[in-house]
Amino acid sequence: MKKYLLGLTGALAIVLSPMVARATTGYVCEVKQYNYSGFGSYGGILMRFYTAPNCGGSLAATLYACTTGSTDAVCSASVYNTFSEPQLQSIYTNLIGHARSGNAVNYLTTTSCKGGGTNCLESVYFKGN
Numbered sequence: 001m002k003k004y005l006l007g008l009t010g011a012l013a014i015v016l017s018p019m020v021a022r023a024t025t026g027y028v029c030e031v032k033q034y035n036y037s038g039f040g041s042y043g044g045i046l047m048r049f050y051t052a053p054n055c056g057g058s059l060a061a062t063l064y065a066c067t068t069g070s071t072d073a074v075c076s077a078s079v080y081n082t083f084s085e086p087q088l089q090s091i092y093t094n095l096i097g098h099a100r101s102g103n104a105v106n107y108l109t110t111t112s113c114k115g116g117g118t119n120c121l122e123s124v125y126f127k128g129n
Contacts, residue, residue, distance in 0.1 A: 023108050026037060028099035029055035033092060039075065042085040045092050047121075053102035063107065063121040065091050073117035076110055081122050085127030095125045 026049030035043040045065040051057030066075035068082050076082065083091065098105050106125040111119040 003093070007064070009087070010120075020111040022110075023106060024060060025104050025106050026050060026055070027053045027068075027102065028095050028105055029059075031092060031095040031099060036072075038070065038072035040070035040082060042067040042088055044070065044072075044075070045088060045095070047095055049105065049107065053104075061107070061109065061119070063109065065121055068070070071114060073113055073115035074120060075114050076118070076120040076122060077112045077114045078122075081110065081120070091124060098126060102120060 029050045030048040032046045033043060034046060037043075044067060046062070048062050048066065049058050049060045051123070064072075064074040064076060065088060066082050067085065068079075069086055070082055094128065095105070098101075104127060106127070108122040108124070110120050110122040111118050
């Protein structure tokens, strides 16, 4: 089984900052792209994860992938946890694929968010065969 990581540095490695982080496994239920400047220069992605495939179980998390220049409270405060435009597109494509296939996604959240937010995306891992 290949593991794919869309890291915050563009490498196949995870960058852990000194912030409190929590790793979770969930299933993609909803993915939307937003062209909103608060999410950064290239907008952002809303993603909702559930505890079971096909939007089953209960809502586990609603997170946003933000890009450089983000200011919204749902975005990570660390410059290392914002994405470039190509990374954002890759995340979107992989999330759609995993939503359709029902494969699990691992995601890492942080409590260090902009504007006083407390639960932001740090990174996301995609598993598949």
